[in-house]
Amino acid sequence: MTTLEDRVRAAARAAADTVADDSAPPLLLRPGGRRLGWPARAHARHPWIVPCAAAAAVLVLVAASIVVARAVAPRQTIPATGPGLATPLPLTADGLPAYFLVIPSGYQQAGAEPGNQNEGVGPIPGRFSSHETLRVVATATGKTAATATLPGYVTEIAASRGAFFAAVVRGGAATFFEIRLNDGRTATTVTELPIPPDTAPLEFMAASPDGGKLAYSTLVMHGAEGDVQNLVVASTTDDNAREWVTPARDSQGSMGPMNWLADGRTLAFSWTGPSETSPSSSLRLLDTTASGDDLMASRAVLPLVTTAGAVDGYSISPNGKVVVGTAGGPRTGVVDGVRVPAGSVLAFSAATRTPSILYRPLVDPAKGQMAYCNDVPLWISNSGREVLIDCYHQRAADGAKAVVSVVLLGGGHPTYLPWLAATGGETTAFPGIVAIMAMPSPPTEPTPAPSH
């Protein structure tokens, strides 16, 4: 027995002893065994809150279940066929999609905290109800063009060229809706899609460019291996759907965000195996028209760890030629003989795997400056030459307060779109790609672009 082993044993037991006997909260089981997919709490709770929060959570879930059940019953009849495909929306002068969809980030600021008097009262608890009303935002101005109210908690969103999509959790299952801007683009029409409800928790969702198919990943139980990933591709116009499963040998892997190629049949997703250096950890392309249901029959395009560094996940341009990711973690890489700082946006040729640096973050500790770009771009143009991404900047002049910049990278030059920075901390869906944005403290006002 070595001293180190003793230290591990003692430390683990000390940590375990902070959990008192009989202190487990009640088990919350829902029909179908699914817990609702509330977003992860952004901040740790104080220990004394836990028992109160657990009790309050029971009240919230029961109240929400009853009220939601009343609000949506009788359930809308699933049409034999769904809506026809939407006409593509226009582009901005910069070639960006003219509109994108936002889930407001207000659930933390809605006023209801565990134990708060707002818990368990009202039709839907305030901290969750904000997730039912989505905003369609004009990219050129950052202003809300229209809103869409969904009949339950929105857990995922996606966008095609002409419409937006939302997965809504109600009654323990996810149902799917199309959100279409009306002709005047000042209002929306929300239509339930004929996709069969799914009781598995959704992780990521992506709409095909024409809006004819929705792909979503789920977590399902698989033998004794725990949760594994499944992928469903469902038609938005009828109830046809296909499912791919993770083989047992890859049960320790997980999918990241995904996006469709322009051909409308190839789905790209990042896969992380047991570690980032596992052979399976890569961007993968799945031909959704090919036979079979093996998720790992997809083709590996680019490893997550390359000479340019390590990324958590990639996105690929709709034409399939350019792969984009953000370097991070301790494994710094080199491109053209120059070290790649963490937070740099990398672009690779899908054919040759040759890397280049699209964006090098500003890092100047002496001035208290640093920046970091998000893992997943908001949007990539068809050619991959333009990338919209959100980056976080912190400067001494801001009093150590971080700000978000939404940056359009084109031809190696960043253009800052400060009016879109107000969406920091929210989940957005641009046509063609799904972007997950999450940061603990969004800025209170748009900020000028950092000078370079």
Next chain:
Amino acid sequence: MEPKLMDARGPARSQRTDARAAVTALYQAHAVGLIRLAVVMLGDRPAAEDVVQDAFAGLYRRWNHLSGQDRALGYVRASVLNGCRSRVRARVRDERLAEATATLSPVASAEQAALIGEEHAAVLAALRRLPDRQREALVLRYYLDLSEAEIAASMGIGKGTVKSTTSRALTALGRLLEESR
């Protein structure tokens, strides 16, 4: 109290027990032990509770499809390990954002240090910097006192791999602790 989850079987022996009652009973018998395991892995009580709740919800969902319901505890423990792994990965992403925003102070670490002492907090902090497999191997070996065969079954790896993983983990842990001095 010495944790020894492998020996406990609880009411899951009965193949035809009502799923809700069986899973609830299993939860009542083992939730605290599994929350403790998750707390060791994550250092975050709320997150640990969430992971355990998710694991039991998944067990309930798959109850009628289990090949052997007497293996339910092993099944749910594997789910807890998977859940912890996912949380750690998510936390790494969050911490990268926090580095940029400097808005997340290490409250959890500070609270834990106050509760369990600096020495233990330092060891746990280093433990949580290890790769998933190495961290799990050390916790299963030195916290749950599982045998190599039991660890291999829990992690889905060979016994030889358990030995080498544990050895590498101790080496890496020692290095991390030295670096943090």
